[in-house]
Amino acid sequence: MSKDHQDLSPVDRAILRIVQRDASCRLDEIAEEAGASIATIQRRLRQLRENGVIDGETVLVNPQSVGQGMTFLILVELERERIDILDAFRRKMAAEPHIQQCYYITGEADFALIALAEDMDAYQALIQRLLFDDKNVKRFRTSVVMDRSKVSLNVAV
Incomplete structure (x- = not known):
C-alpha cells in the first residue's frame, strides 16, 4: 500500500479517525468501532505505520x-x-x-x-x-x- 489515499480501505480510514481522536484507544475498542477483528486492526496499524500513513504518535500537553x-x-x-x-x-x-x-x-x-x-x-x-x-x-x-x-x-x- 502506498501513501496515496485511493489505497486506503474503509477499515483503514476508520482506524485513522479513531486513533487520531485517541491514540491510546485499545485494540479491542478500535476493532469494535471499525467493524473488524483485533488481528486485522493489528495488521492494518502495522502497515499504516510502515507505509508512512501514520507518521508518529504523540500526547497533547496543555x-x-x-x-x-x-x-x-x-x-x-x-x-x-x-x-x-x-x-x-x-x-x-x-x-x-x-x-x-x-x-x-x-x-x-x-x-x-x-x-x-x-x-x-x-x-x-x-x-x-x-x-x-x-x-x-x-x-x-x-x-x-x-x-x-x-x-x-x-x-x-
Whole structure:
C-alpha cells in the first residue's frame, strides 16, 4: 500500500479517525468501532505505520499547565533563499523546543512558525536568539494568539 489515499480501505480510514481522536484507544475498542477483528486492526496499524500513513504518535500537553501560557504566530522573511540557507533555518527551528511548528510557505513570508513561551520576556529572549541573531533573517512579524480556539493536527480521512 502506498501513501496515496485511493489505497486506503474503509477499515483503514476508520482506524485513522479513531486513533487520531485517541491514540491510546485499545485494540479491542478500535476493532469494535471499525467493524473488524483485533488481528486485522493489528495488521492494518502495522502497515499504516510502515507505509508512512501514520507518521508518529504523540500526547497533547496543555501548554499553560507546564508554564508555556503564550502562543505566537511568527512570519519570517529571509534575505536569501538558497537551499543550504533554507535547510539551515529548518534545522535550527526543528532543534528549538519552543517552536511547535515550522512551515515553508509562499507569499510575502518564507516561513510561518508557531511558538510557545512562558511570557513576553521569554518570547523576547527566544526571538533574540533565533531571529535577531540570524544574519539571514530580513524581517519577521509576530501575532500573539489571544485564544486557542482549535488545536489539532488531525487529517480528515
